[in-house]
Amino acid sequence: MSTIHVDVVSATESLYSGEANCVFAPSSTGEIGIYPKHMALLSTLKPGEVRVETEKGVESIYVSGGIVEVQPDVVTIFSDTAIRANDLDEAKALEAKQRAEEAMSDSQSDQEVSTTQAALAESLAQLQMISKMRGKKR
Amino acid sequence: MASGKEIRTQISSIKNTQKITSAMEMVAASKMKKAQDRMLASRPYSEKISRVIGHLAFAHSEYEHPYMKKMGDIKRVGIIVISSDRGLCGGLNTNLFKSVLSKVVEQQDKGLVVDLCTIGKKATAFFKNSGMEIKATTANLGDAPHFDDLLGTIKVMLDSYDKGEIQQLLVAYNKFENTMTQVPTVTQLIPMVPTEADGMDHHWDYIYEPDAEEALNALMVRYIEALVYQGLVENIACEQSSRMIAMKSATDNAGDMVKELELVYNKARQAAITQEISEIVSGAAAV
Numbered sequence: 071m072s073t074i075h076v077d078v079v080s081a082t083e084s085l086y087s088g089e090a091n092c093v094f095a096p097s098s099t100g101e102i103g104i105y106p107k108h109m110a111l112l113s114t115l116k117p118g119e120v121r122v123e124t125e126k127g128v129e130s131i132y133v134s135g136g137i138v139e140v141q142p143d144v145v146t147i148f149s150d151t152a153i154r155a156n157d158l159d160e161a162k163a164l165e166a167k168q169r170a171e172e173a174m175s176d177s178q179s180d181q182e183v184s185t186t187q188a189a190l191a192e193s194l195a196q197l198q199m200i201s202k203m204r205g206k207k208r
Numbered sequence: 209m210a211s212g213k214e215i216r217t218q219i220s221s222i223k224n225t226q227k228i229t230s231a232m233e234m235v236a237a238s239k240m241k242k243a244q245d246r247m248l249a250s251r252p253y254s255e256k257i258s259r260v261i262g263h264l265a266f267a268h269s270e271y272e273h274p275y276m277k278k279m280g281d282i283k284r285v286g287i288i289v290i291s292s293d294r295g296l297c298g299g300l301n302t303n304l305f306k307s308v309l310s311k312v313v314e315q316q317d318k319g320l321v322v323d324l325c326t327i328g329k330k331a332t333a334f335f336k337n338s339g340m341e342i343k344a345t346t347a348n349l350g351d352a353p354h355f356d357d358l359l360g361t362i363k364v365m366l367d368s369y370d371k372g373e374i375q376q377l378l379v380a381y382n383k384f385e386n387t388m389t390q391v392p393t394v395t396q397l398i399p400m401v402p403t404e405a406d407g408m409d410h411h412w413d414y415i416y417e418p419d420a421e422e423a424l425n426a427l428m429v430r431y432i433e434a435l436v437y438q439g440l441v442e443n444i445a446c447e448q449s450s451r452m453i454a455m456k457s458a459t460d461n462a463g464d465m466v467k468e469l470e471l472v473y474n475k476a477r478q479a480a481i482t483q484e485i486s487e488i489v490s491g492a493a494a495v
């Protein structure tokens with residue numbers, strides 16, 4: 071039986087690399103199974119389980135979203151390490167801008183205020199995210 | 209000539225400094241190993257994602273992503289500068305800032321405006337003092353930076369590219385060659401520079417899910433982030449190894465100085481004793 075080469079990587083480490091009979095990935099439109107000689111495919115992933123079926127057994131890897139690229143003989147799965155939500159990214163972008171403005175205006179006390187503000191903004195953004203996710207579940 | 213006591217205080221103060229530098233050297237050496245491991249661990253991600261981008265350049269997609277195509281005339285350029293938070297690491301930051309500044313001057317000569325975005329305290333302080341506009345900044349990332357911490361800063365630059373405020377985005381960081389050499393590098397992020405790919409000449413395209421635009425967007429953003437993150441971890445590895453070397457030479461120099469001063473001190477002591485003896489002898493002769 072022919073095999074397909076599978077790489078599962080995250081920004082901080084390589085999670086799996088090797089030959090497999092087939093792979094299952096949680097695509098954003100539903101779970102997809104990939105066998106050797108699959109057509110070229112590019113898809114976003116939602117959080118879930120990646121199953122790699124090899125001769126020796128099934129390897130199960132959790133991914134928190136990401137991207138899968140399929141070529142006829144190679145599958146590459148990019149797992150996210152960061153939590154992604156538009157609001158959260160927006161808040162982070164704002165913070166980065168704010169920090170720059172404060173660094174430009176330059177004064178020690180200002181900077182202390184800004185770090186506290188940044189910490190506050192961060193926790194607020196996280197709270198927002200959590201309440202949103204809870205709202206979705208209900 | 210300085211008196212014996214003065215020289216002695218000088219020697220002891222140099223010895224204290226030497227203790228600090230040699231401690232810093234050892235700390236940097238142990239951190240360097242970890243930083244290098246981290247750098248190697250994050251390489252597969254950026255290598256694989258670059259390969260996918262390479263494939264993509266040869267896919268005949270009906271949707272062309274804005275990051276892939278050139279945006280007419282370049283009027284404004286964004287540069288992301290990655291530096292360390294702390295000093296005492298030799299000429300690492302200075303060398304990088306020099307190459308960034310020469311790039312900036314080169315662009316300004318062509319009549320372009322440069323927007324900066326800094327990662328690390330040193331870059332923020334330097335470019336603020338040189339009177340440049342800083343759009344976004346991140347600092348205090350520590351030795352083990354988290355991917356999340358970078359996203360805000362990168363998003364600011366990507367947003368301004370999306371809005372058409374800048375037409376080109378560069379990243380500047382120190383590339384880790386080996387422990388002895390760090391190379392200041394300025395590379396172009398967007399528009400993307402097409403890479404080589406083999407055996408991709410035939411006409412083909414991906415199946416995109418959920419659709420081409422969304423899938424490509426997700427991929428491009430991750431690609432840019434992966435490159436910047438890779439730059440950051442490389443810069444940290446550079447920082448530690450450069451600090452180790454700087455502190456090693458500082459320790460050696462302190463040792464040399466102590467040796468020289470001890471020689472001066474001994475000579476002064478000997479001269480004082482000789483003088484005292486000759487005074488006693490001449491005093492005895494006078495009696």
